[in-house]
Amino acid sequence: MTLTASYERCRRLHARYGRSYYLATRLLPRWKRRHVHALYGFARYADEIVDSFTVTGDRARALDRLAARVEDGLAGKPVDGDPVLPAFLHTVRSFGIDHGDVAAFLASMRADLSVTRYATYDDLLGYMAGSAAAIGTMMLPVLEPEPGRAEAAREPARQLGLAFQLTNFLRDVREDHARGRIYLPMADLDTFGVHPDELGGRRARPAVRELLAFEAERARAHYRAAAGGIGLLTASSRPCVRAAVELYGGILDEIERRSFEVLAGRVRVPRRRKAAVFARHLLGSAQAGRAELRVRVELP
Known part of the structure; x- marks a missing residue:
């Protein structure tokens, strides 16, 4: 190899x-x-x-x-x-x-x-600190913070990892249940009167949809906490991260558009929307890349 x-x-x-x-x-x-x-x-x-x-x-x-x-x-x-x-x-x-x-x-x-269930959101955050936030901070050096901004960019990178994973948890509720795992906090299920077995069903009753709407707002809060970090990255990385935020945020939009019915089938962002997001950021990506290549090294 x-x-x-x-x-x-x-x-x-x-x-x-x-x-x-x-x-x-x-x-x-x-x-x-x-x-x-x-x-x-x-x-x-x-x-x-x-x-x-x-x-x-x-x-x-x-x-x-x-x-x-x-x-x-x-x-x-x-x-x-x-x-x-x-x-x-x-x-x-x-x-x-x-x-x-x-x-x-x-x-x-x-x-x-x-571990197949998490009692509270704090418990889930403890898991996601390794499974998601750590991925964000591992990606950070590759995406290159601007000089002197690495420390400031670290927490937004963590928040973006949390936002992406929580989005995936909402989309994959039924698949995770089939694997014997529930990532939505048990305390939240109790609050909304949802039995764990309902997350493996074919249809979401109103209480399940209310639960998912509550968790979706948590995900959006993580996206908001991450937003300021994009401007701390070198210009050539910003279009990628902005596009990723729009695409993952688009999953939340689609879940909401379906009235939080995620049990009946996998939620996907339509291909046309993906293509539009990519095209919208393509010009900025090309311009930033060319600007980096124009940097001149002064020789003695």
């Missing part, structure tokens, strides 16, 4: 499983894209381990092996034969990505092996 092949494997994982964000990454300068693909590919690779095996013990052993290979790789040891880790580790080293964020992500993946 060459480094080039590993990056290509990550790109394919991203293209297959993260279509909205993958479309947005096409607005990045070419050199940045493969690093975003590497981070997404690693996250998806770990997520597939958690979801793909039918026996919990098998999942735990596979996740242990992945964590051990990551630890070895971060320590500079070879990880020959792995399809994803060469690209991921190269990206981590290239951008000085915080190893603590990597550990936090893997800890949340391990939680999925045993």
Whole structure:
């Protein structure tokens, strides 16, 4: 597995499983894209381990092996034969990505092996700190904050990760229930009088829709908290992030348009809307990319 092949494997994982964000990454300068693909590919690779095996013990052993290979790789040891880790580790080293964020992500993946419900939203935030917020902060060095703005950009990056994942939770309520997991807080289900088994049904009664509307407003609050961070990024990354926000926010819009009926079928942003979002940001992306290339180095 060459480094080039590993990056290509990550790109394919991203293209297959993260279509909205993958479309947005096409607005990045070419050199940045493969690093975003590497981070997404690693996250998806770990997520597939958690979801793909039918026996919990098998999942735990596979996740242990992945964590051990990551630890070895971060320590500079070879990880020959792995399809994803060469690209991921190269990206981590290239951008000085915080190893603590990597550990936090893997800890949340391990939680999925045993934790199937969260009592309160604070408990869910604890899980998402690793599964989502840490992904946002791992992406941040690749997306490049403006000089001196990295610390200020960190919390908006965390908030955007939380917003994206909560959006996914709302869209995937029925699929998660089928896997034996409920990510909406139990306290909120109690407040709205929703029995957990209702989240696996074919139709959402009014109480379920009210619950989902409440959680959707939480997601929008995370989007608002993240909004100020886009202007802290280098200009060539802003069109990508703006497009990603519009596309994921579009999922919330579609859920709302369907009156929060997410149990009857998977909610998707129409292709025409995706294409319009991409086209709207394409010119700005090209202009920012050309501006970066025009930067001149003064030679003595």
